[in-house]
Amino acid sequence: MTNGGNHPPVELYGMASPNVRKITIMLAEIGQPYGFRRIDVFRGGQFEPDFQRLNPNRKVPVLVDYRADKNSPTVIFESAAILIYLAEQSGALLPTSEPARTAVFQWLMIQACNVGPLMGQFNHFAFVAREGNDYAFERYRREAERLYRLLDERLEHRPYLAGEEYSIADVASYPWALYLECHGFEWNAFPHLDAWRHRIAVRPAVEAGLQAVEQAEAADAVAFEAATAQDRDRFFGKI
Ligand SMILES: N[C@@H](CCC(=O)N[C@@H](CS)C(=O)NCC(=O)O)C(=O)O
Structure with a gap:
């Protein structure tokens, strides 16, 4: 699921949800520019083969990091794992000493x-x-x-x-x-x-992180309204 090599250094796949907001806040905290790719989970975007290759658990968020190698990016799913990864990469918000x-x-x-x-x-x-x-x-x-x-x-x-x-x-x-x-x-x-x-x-990064998903929030609301009964059943795991 790449853009033929023409992509930002980091891409975040997500929707407007708390697990995704964690990551937009963290990216703002560390000042890392990124591209946001909305996955329409109400219409089954998480089950598309290209997305499943990124996250076998079929959930957002997923972070794709091209910074070290643009041909073979690091792909991380699970929001806590993404936070740890970004903290370790940037040296921010995770102390190195115990306790x-x-x-x-x-x-x-x-x-x-x-x-x-x-x-x-x-x-x-x-x-x-x-x-x-x-x-x-x-x-x-x-x-x-x-x-x-x-x-x-x-x-x-x-x-x-x-x-x-x-x-x-x-x-x-x-x-x-x-x-x-x-x-x-x-x-x-x-x-x-x-x-x-x-x-x-009041942290500027928190404000920015929340703002980053506002467009997705509007699109998610439209998609949820437009979802068919079958879409909803699939989203809620009934089928
Ligand atoms: N433990 C996962 C949970 C991810 C998760 O539940 N993501 C939700 C959005 S917050 C999702 O992808 N929902 C779509 C679905 O369940 O099909 C994480 O923290 O990343």
Whole structure:
């Protein structure tokens, strides 16, 4: 899925979603120019053979890095892996010494293994399949609340998730934390998480990273509306 050699140094395949926003924020944080290639997941773009060759898991984001070798780029999928890769390549937002480095990995894993998957399921049962699914809705609502509480407690005595320094753990967690109100919770019940999101929101790179997917967000909304029943069934894994 290359442009015949005529491409930016880095390409990001994505849509307007929290896992993709992590990467647009990180690319802005490190000042790395990139091209954005929108994958229309509502119409099956993630199942196209060219895309599957980039990510066998058929999800966005995927980063393709041509900087070292433009004929044989480095391809990375999984948003946490992309964040680690970009942090190591740039030397930013991931400490090299312990215990700070392991603290970043711990909170990055909490995001990647807990917050993302569980809140993804909560979004499904809250916004897509609410009716007739009270048990699933309530189970994931409680899990979401538990995780917001965990982050809030963690931030009570430190400004950022890993400690004193802003890191890729914060970059990964920020776009997901923004669901809090949509999930039916109030920021004032999570005051430390609230203070943290305000601390992060004012970073110019965060603003730029969110802005970078605004066009995709509009296109995603149109595509979702236009998706046929079959498109939706495929997207939700029913067929
Ligand atoms: N663990 C993966 C999750 C990726 C993921 O779920 N991506 C969503 C968008 S945020 C996606 O591709 N959805 C389309 C689909 O599931 O078919 C990551 O962090 O990169």
